[in-house]
Amino acid sequence: ALGQTVEWFRKALAVEPVKGNLRLSGYSACGQDGGVQLPHAYIEDGVANADLVLLVTTRPTTGNTLAWAVACERDQWGRAIAGHVNVAPRHLTAEAETLLSATLIHEVMHVLGFDPHAFTHFRDERKRRRDQVTVQALDEKLGRMVTRVVLPRVVMHSRHHYGAFSQNFSGLELEDGGGRGTSGSHWEKRLLMNEIMTGSVDTRSVVSKMTLALLEDSGWYQANYSMAEHLDWGRNQGTEFAISPCNSWKGAYRCNTTQLSGCTYNREAEGYCPIVSYSGDLPKWAQYFPQANKGGQSSLADYCTYFVAYSDGSCTDVNSARAPDRMLGEVRGSNSRCMASTLVRTGFVRGSMTQGNGCYQHRCTNNSLEVAVDGVWKSCPESGGPVQFPGFNGGFCCLWCIKSSSVL
Numbered sequence: 550a551l552g553q554t555v556e557w558f559r560k561a562l563a564v565e566p567v568k569g570n571l572r573l574s575g576y577s578a579c580g581q582d583g584g585v586q587l588p589h590a591y592i593e594d595g596v597a598n599a600d601l602v603l604l605v606t607t608r609p610t611t612g613n614t615l616a617w618a619v620a621c622e623r624d625q626w627g628r629a630i631a632g633h634v635n636v637a638p639r640h641l642t643a644e645a646e647t648l649l650s651a652t653l654i655h656e657v658m659h660v661l662g663f664d665p666h667a668f669t670h671f672r673d674e675r676k677r678r679r680d681q682v683t684v685q686a687l688d689e690k691l692g693r694m695v696t697r698v699v700l701p702r703v704v705m706h707s708r709h710h711y712g713a714f715s716q717n718f719s720g721l722e723l724e725d726g727g728g729r730g731t732s733g734s735h736w737e738k739r740l741l742m743n744e745i746m747t748g749s750v751d752t753r754s755v756v757s758k759m760t761l762a763l764l765e766d767s768g769w770y771q772a773n774y775s776m777a778e779h780l781d782w783g784r785n786q787g788t789e790f791a792i793s794p795c796n797s798w799k800g801a802y803r804c805n806t807t808q809l810s811g812c813t814y815n816r817e818a819e820g821y822c823p824i825v826s827y828s829g830d831l832p833k834w835a836q837y838f839p840q841a842n843k844g845g846q847s848s849l850a851d852y853c854t855y856f857v858a859y860s861d862g863s864c865t866d867v868n869s870a871r872a873p874d875r876m877l878g879e880v881r882g883s884n885s886r887c888m889a890s891t892l893v894r895t896g897f898v899r900g901s902m903t904q905g906n907g908c909y910q911h912r913c914t915n916n917s918l919e920v921a922v923d924g925v926w927k928s929c930p931e932s933g934g935p936v937q938f939p940g941f942n943g944g945f946c947c948l949w950c951i952k953s954s955s956v957l
């Protein structure tokens with residue numbers, strides 16, 4: 550996994566090469582938690598063909614921290630030239646290797662510059678210290694203090710991602726939850742969800758252009774944006790999505806107590822709406838329900854409530870999903886998506902499953918969206934009304950298709 554991580558960064562970032570050997574002072578042990586003593590040879594002779602030395606340990610961690618990382622030496626421009634990455638041993642035994650790879654990339658990003666300590670060393674094009682990396686202010690809409698990254702490339706790529714071209718979008722929010730070690734050094738989970746630099750790493754993490762942009766705006770690296778992956782969350786949702794509390798979000802990004810099941814935001818799975826009753830009241834700004842102690846399950850995601858995929862609810866991944874319901878005309882597979890539906894084969898009634906949705910095949914032809922049941926393709930009406938099929942009662946609505954067909 551370490552080799553893969555090195556390979557990934559070699560492709561994703563370019564740095565002005567160090568001339569000769571990389572000299573390290575080794576003045577004190579490098580890193581946290583006692584750190585690591587640099588080998589003598591690294592200090593006396595330096596390291597050939599290197600721009601950064603990473604010391605990797607597998608020491609136990611406290612709490613639910615899986616890994617952490619710090620930079621411990623910087624060059625004259627403030628760029629990290631040595632860092633300490635620690636991964637908890639229990640994390641190494643995890644069967645999910647993709648999770649470990651994601652964790653390593655995440656931690657190395659911290660060493661390279663995704664860290665408030667590093668922000669103070671960031672440079673502009675002319676290698677002058679930047680005077681503004683983040684802006685902290687009391688946000689009236691959100692009702693709390695917010696820290697936003699206002700770096701030029703970060704703002705530009707965020708605008709493109711969210712479709713947030715209004716003046717009201719001034720920068721990309723950093724995480725405020727999670728306590729020391731998390732808050733301020735990650736993207737806000739409410740806004741970037743499964744992005745690799747949010748405060749919790751999931752199995753389907755993606756590296757977005759915003760993260761590469763932040764590293765490029767450090768003035769130390771050139772980013773290869775073709776290494777960025779597609780982040781679905783928030784895409785083309787507009788300025789309001791990026792600057793408003795989540796109880797004003799629209800459609801598939803939001804669920805409430807009355808919806809037992811629904812489609813996840815990207816329509817790739819059927820999901821449920823997890824709402825937790827906490828023992829104490831949530832902070833004022835996170836009280837989206839009449840009951841002050843009710844909210845979503847993630848404090849990092851600001852207690853927002855959104856549909857979370859059932860473990861067997863994928864519309865696209867046939868291996869992990871339950872069998873499609875033939876009575877409802879469902880088909881699962883890579884071109885299937887979750888849609889709100891009342892469809893049922895004639896002569897049958899929809900079961901007690903109260904499920905108002907299902908997985909149906911879709912395709913885009915000539916800029917219009919088509920859906921299929923039992924091999925019969927029909928185009929979704931522009932007006933958004935329900936589509937009906939021979940041999941079935943009810944129908945399903947694909948208003949969402951027209952709006953988001955460019956996304957799929």
Ligand SMILES: [Zn+2]
Nearest residue numbers: 655659735748
């Ligand atoms: Zn982190």
